[in-house]
């Protein structure tokens with residue numbers, strides 16, 4: 001039987017899922033509402049990839065590290081041209097005490113191998129043209145990628161058919177297929193379906209219960225400057241990229257439920273202010289510019305900042321079940337052949353490639369123990385189960 005799937009949304013989540021499935025023999029119809037792929041959150045000129053850890057959340061840090069290691073190794077082997085990605089380091093400027101505590105916690109939990117990160121010292125400050133008093137962490141394998149080039153590369157496969165300018169308005173389950181309908185009355189069908197449309201994941205009936213927030217973000221850039229600039233991604237309150245394709249990108253703002261598409265001067269000013277400490281001379285150069293280019297897009301975030309990756313329940317079956325029956329992982333009423341990869345927030349280029357590789361393993365019924373741990377962590381039904389006082393099962397949908 002031919003394995004066919006419709007994927008809704010052609011950002012990094014949809015494109016990387018299409019990539020992993022095409023490699024395992026699937027035929028993919030990738031449907032995008034915009035006139036091209038990578039026009040939403042995944043359409044910025046550059047995206048930072050480095051592990052942003054939390055001080056005390058071991059599960060989060062573990063997920064972050066797994067994603068980061070997977071994604072950087074995978075991108076390095078894709079055959080993208082060297083001017084579209086670089087993993088030669090990333091700096092996170094942090095308060096000195098915080099940086100030390102974080103470094104201590106990461107080493108204590110054995111989360112990172114040797115030479116994965118260093119506390120910033122004078123030699124790092126010198127090499128990367130940073131101010132003397134700064135502190136923080138240097139991630140040796142951090143870096144950046146060109147999102148559009150990456151997405152284009154991923155869908156270049158004879159089994160992946162791209163359909164643009166088609167907004168899906170409904171999905172329905174027929175006897176053996178999923179039927180999707182578009183605003184223009186076009187109809188597509190496939191045995192499996194994956195919803196990768198970021199902040200719109202809850203627009204469809206089977207996934208309407210998934211909570212998701214949209215955070216507007218604006219980035220800005222100026223043309224290459226003659227100033228001596230850091231040669232790697234540096235983040236502080238904001239982030240500053242090295243010279244990439246003759247521009248320096250910096251940003252980004254973060255605003256909940258703000259749907260203004262146009263660039264906003266006040267946000268440009270915020271972005272300029274956010275890199276003042278990283279590079280005071282570059283900051284002055286930005287202030288002196290008459291106009292500054294930029295781009296606006298939205299991040300899709302869940303309340304606990306963890307993505308939704310996996311399956312959802314069949315509401316009809318769920319209604320008929322008693323709470324007691326839901327305490328056993330093997331009895332959970334999963335909706336068949338419908339999958340989700342959404343809610344990647346500000347970390348889509350670290351998380352989505354890893355998570356969609358795991359999702360492809362779920363679709364192919366080929367899960368490793370690590371995959372199961374990841375799907376326990378990203379379970380899209382965690383809120384519904386927790387509301388029913390089933391917190392334990394929410395985090396253990398797979399036995400590991």
Ligand SMILES: Cc1cc2nc3c(=O)[nH]c(=O)nc-3n(C[C@H](O)[C@H](O)[C@H](O)COP(=O)(O)OP(=O)(O)OC[C@H]3O[C@@H](n4cnc5c(N)ncnc54)[C@H](O)[C@@H]3O)c2cc1C
Nearest residue numbers: 009011012013033040041042048168197198217347348349
């Ligand atoms: C300003 C800003 C800066 C960022 N910087 C970074 C960074 O440095 N590093 C990093 O890792 N992440 C960064 N992010 C986050 C990152 O961009 C996102 O996490 C990532 O792009 C999410 O990918 P996605 O595929 O889930 O969503 P998207 O790229 O938004 O893709 C979803 C697609 O679904 C389509 N769609 C929606 N509804 C429908 C429908 N009904 N029918 C058909 N198609 C539909 C949309 O048009 C869109 O193309 C940033 C985000 C912003 C806004």
